Amino acid sequence: MAGSGTSDVKLLGAWASPYVVRARIALNLKEVQYEFLEEQFGTKSELLLKSNPIYKKIPVLIHDEKPVCESMIIVQYIDDVWINSGPALMPADAYDRALQRFWTVYVDDKFVPSLFGIMRSPTEEAKAEAKEQALASLQLLEEAFGKISKGKPFFGGDTIGYLDIALGSFLGWMKAFEEMNGFKLLDDTKTPLLCAWADNFCNNEVVGAVIPETAKLVELAKVMQARYKSAPPAN
Amino acid sequence: MASEKGVMLLDFWVSPFGQRARIALAEKGVQYEYKEENLTEKSELLLKANPVHKKIPVLIHDGKPVCESLIIVEYINEVWSDKAPLMPSDPYQKAQARFWADFVDKKVYDCGSRLWKLKGEEQQAAKKEMIEILQLLEAQLGDKKYFGGDSFGFVDVAFVPFTSWFYSYETCANFSVEGVAPKIAQWAKRCMERESVAKTLYDPKKVYEFVCFLKKKFGVE
Numbered sequence: 307m308a309g310s311g312t313s314d315v316k317l318l319g320a321w322a323s324p325y326v327v328r329a330r331i332a333l334n335l336k337e338v339q340y341e342f343l344e345e346q347f348g349t350k351s352e353l354l355l356k357s358n359p360i361y362k363k364i365p366v367l368i369h370d371e372k373p374v375c376e377s378m379i380i381v382q383y384i385d386d387v388w389i390n391s392g393p394a395l396m397p398a399d400a401y402d403r404a405l406q407r408f409w410t411v412y413v414d415d416k417f418v419p420s421l422f423g424i425m426r427s428p429t430e431e432a433k434a435e436a437k438e439q440a441l442a443s444l445q446l447l448e449e450a451f452g453k454i455s456k457g458k459p460f461f462g463g464d465t466i467g468y469l470d471i472a473l474g475s476f477l478g479w480m481k482a483f484e485e486m487n488g489f490k491l492l493d494d495t496k497t498p499l500l501c502a503w504a505d506n507f508c509n510n511e512v513v514g515a516v517i518p519e520t521a522k523l524v525e526l527a528k529v530m531q532a533r534y535k536s537a538p539p540a541n
Numbered sequence: 542m543a544s545e546k547g548v549m550l551l552d553f554w555v556s557p558f559g560q561r562a563r564i565a566l567a568e569k570g571v572q573y574e575y576k577e578e579n580l581t582e583k584s585e586l587l588l589k590a591n592p593v594h595k596k597i598p599v600l601i602h603d604g605k606p607v608c609e610s611l612i613i614v615e616y617i618n619e620v621w622s623d624k625a626p627l628m629p630s631d632p633y634q635k636a637q638a639r640f641w642a643d644f645v646d647k648k649v650y651d652c653g654s655r656l657w658k659l660k661g662e663e664q665q666a667a668k669k670e671m672i673e674i675l676q677l678l679e680a681q682l683g684d685k686k687y688f689g690g691d692s693f694g695f696v697d698v699a700f701v702p703f704t705s706w707f708y709s710y711e712t713c714a715n716f717s718v719e720g721v722a723p724k725i726a727q728w729a730k731r732c733m734e735r736e737s738v739a740k741t742l743y744d745p746k747k748v749y750e751f752v753c754f755l756k757k758k759f760g761v762e
Contacts, residue, residue, distance in 0.1 A: 360644065360677065369633075372633055374633070374636045374640075375640060376639075376640055376643060379636050379639045379640055379643070380636075382635075382636070382639065383632055383633070383635070383636040386632035386635060386636075387632045400616055400619040400620050401602075401605055401607070401616070403615075403616075403619070404607045404612050404613075404615070404616045407609070407612045407615070408607075408608055408609055408612055411609055411612070412593065446593065
C-alpha cells in the first residue's frame, strides 16, 4: 500500500461514531496505515483526555505524537499531508471549496441535530418535528447536490470528497433510524439524486469497510434511548 | 444576481463576523463595495445571496456568494494569495489554526451574549466560562506576537473583532480582561496597531452603546 512508511498514525475513536467514520474514510482513501484505538463506550481514556483536553471527544488523529481534533479538520489535515496519495478530497477551485465547506457546516449545524433529535425526542410530537426538520435539510442538500456534482456521482465529482465524507458518514445512522421508525429519510420520489449518491457512496469499497452495520446501530440506539428516557440529559 | 465583476460585502456595522471579512480584505488590499444591511428589513439581495441562513456577512465575488465568516476568510486568503498569507503552509499548523478559530466561533459570541443578557447566578456562570475561555486562548497565544506567530493570521482575524466587545463584557459582568488574561489584553493592543484592524473595529464605548440598545430591546435590566 502507498503511504509514508516511517510515519506513525493513530486514530482514537469508536465504531459507532459517524465523526470517527469521517476520519477513517479519509485515511482509507489516502491509503494511510494507521492504528485504530477504540474508546470504550461511557469512558474516556487517559490518552484521549491528554490529546483533546479542550473537548475530550473522539475522533482524535495522532500523527507522529501530535494530536489533531475535530472530524472535518482531521479530514482536511489528511488531505493536506497525504497530498500525493489517493484522490484530492478538496476541489481545486477556491469557490468550489467554499461551497463544500458551507454545506459541511450546514450538515453539522442543522442536519445532524435534527437527525439525532429523532432518537432523543421525549415525545412523539417532538420526534415528528425533528423528522420534518431532517427531511427539510435533506431537501436543501438534494438541491445542493444537483448544483455541485455537475452530473457526476459524488459531491466531489468522480471521486469521494470532503462533503461526501461529511454527509455520507451519517448514512449508517440514517438507515438505522429509518428501520426503527418505519419511515424513509431518503426517498426516491423526493431526493432521487441523494438516493443514487447514497448507493454509490456505500458501495465504495473503502467506505463499506468502515460504515457500521445497520443492525448493530439499531441495537445501540435502543440502549441509548432507554438511557434518555430514564435519566435527564447530562448537559 | 448579475455576474458583475468585482467584490461586494453584505454586512452589518458592528458584527464581529462581518469584521473578520473586512479585516481579511483590508490585509489583502482588496477593493470592494460595502453594503450595510438593515437586519430588521433584509434586502432582496441578501435573501437571494444567502437563502439558507439569510445572515450577514456574505461576500459576493464576480456575482457568486460566499457565506459564513470563517469560510469567507479562507476564500479571501486563497483567492488573493499574492500577499499577507493568513494561513500557515505547514499542514499541522494549519490544523491548529482551524481548530482555534473554530474554538472562538463555538465559544466567544454565545458566552459573551449571555454576559449581557442574563443576571444573577446565570450571569455568574457565564462570567466563569468567559474567564476560562480567555485563559485557554491566552495559553494558546503564549508569548507569541500573534496567534499566527510573527505574522497576523487566521486565528487573529477570527478573534480580534471580539476585542471591541471586551469593555461591554467587563462592564456587564464586572471583571477585567487585563486582570484575568493580560497577554490577551496586550495582544489586542498590538492588533490595533495594524491599519486593517484599527480602521475596522469600532470604539468599545460605541459597541457598549449598541449592547445597551440590545438590552432595552430584549427587556434586560
